[in-house]
Amino acid sequence: MDQRALVQGASRGIGLAFVKELRRRNPDGTVFATCREPAAAAELTGLADSDTGIRPVQLDATDDRSVRRAAESIAAGTERLDLLINVAGLLHEGSHLRPERRLSEVDRSALQRVFDLNAFGPLLVARHFEPLLRAGEQPRFAALSARVGSIGDNRLGGWYAYRMSKAALNMGLRTLAIEWARGSRRITTIALHPGTVATDLSAPFRRNGDARRTVFSPETAAGQLLDVLDGIGPDDTGGFFAWDGARIPW
Numbered sequence: 305m306d307q308r309a310l311v312q313g314a315s316r317g318i319g320l321a322f323v324k325e326l327r328r329r330n331p332d333g334t335v336f337a338t339c340r341e342p343a344a345a346a347e348l349t350g351l352a353d354s355d356t357g358i359r360p361v362q363l364d365a366t367d368d369r370s371v372r373r374a375a376e377s378i379a380a381g382t383e384r385l386d387l388l389i390n391v392a393g394l395l396h397e398g399s400h401l402r403p404e405r406r407l408s409e410v411d412r413s414a415l416q417r418v419f420d421l422n423a424f425g426p427l428l429v430a431r432h433f434e435p436l437l438r439a440g441e442q443p444r445f446a447a448l449s450a451r452v453g454s455i456g457d458n459r460l461g462g463w464y465a466y467r468m469s470k471a472a473l474n475m476g477l478r479t480l481a482i483e484w485a486r487g488s489r490r491i492t493t494i495a496l497h498p499g500t501v502a503t504d505l506s507a508p509f510r511r512n513g514d515a516r517r518t519v520f521s522p523e524t525a526a527g528q529l530l531d532v533l534d535g536i537g538p539d540d541t542g543g544f545f546a547w548d549g550a551r552i553p554w
């Protein structure tokens with residue numbers, strides 16, 4: 305099948321690896337690869353220059369006009385989307401936004417910024433891309449959450465904004481899964497945890513020589529998560545799955 309997929313947050317890290325792996329698995333398909341600034345995403349645009357199956361599109365998940373414009377522009381090039389993966393996420397930004405170690409480090413503007421991308425972004429993407437997904441072949445909608453967003457699994461504390469934003473994302477996805485399980489054109493909706501992956505996001509927190517923790521390359525992570533996505537069906541909608549297919553408690 306000429307799968308039509310969209311990777312939201314495709315400029316680097318796990319998102320870029322998804323684009324490459326989707327092209328490898330579906331040579332007849334098309335991947336719409338969205339990011340905030342396609343012109344600045346050198347590796348993505350380089351790939352797209354030599355592969356017409358990759359279509360970079362501007363989309364800032366914290367800007368509703370940008371999300372709507374991206375949906376309109378993609379709808380002009382395809383009548384359906386079979387797979388949409390929200391990858392964009394934020395843990396730290398510059399010197400002003402760091403994961404909090406304790407309550408005294410909690411800051412309202414940081415909370416708002418992290419929630420805006422991690423929790424609100426995928427839900428508003430869902431809103432604007434729903435018509436294309438409804439027209440898809442066994443459509444699937446996924447977002448990269450994180451195990452640290454699990455309330456039941458929280459034993460260490462810290463990282464207030466990131467943990468809370470991923471817990472809110474999970475609730476949004478679960479609620480969406482219930483709405484999208486109704487009617488005749490159902491959309492399977494899941495949350496995914498990629499494991500620890502060697503990207504810019506995790507770089508400051510990966511301890512050198514920490515042999516107890518497995519760190520995946522972005523390519524391995526993307527392949528594992530696509531295997532999970534290939535293995536799920538409508539009965540799995542509303543689930544939270546780790547990279548190995550195991551369910552994670554909410």
Ligand SMILES: NC(=O)c1ccc[n+]([C@@H]2O[C@H](COP(=O)([O-])OP(=O)(O)OC[C@H]3O[C@@H](n4cnc5c(N)ncnc54)[C@H](OP(=O)(O)O)[C@@H]3O)[C@@H](O)[C@H]2O)c1
Nearest residue numbers: 313315317318340364365392393448450500501503505506
């Ligand atoms: N890496 C890990 O160990 C790990 C573990 C658990 C969960 N995750 C989750 O996996 C996802 C991907 O993480 P990663 O490690 O690949 O992160 P990354 O390397 O930091 O990449 C983040 C991506 O998000 C994009 N982005 C940032 N702000 C955006 C916005 N406003 N609108 C659209 N895109 C935006 C970035 O694009 P720009 O180039 O425009 O900045 C980039 O493509 C995240 O949701 C993260 O929470 C990662």
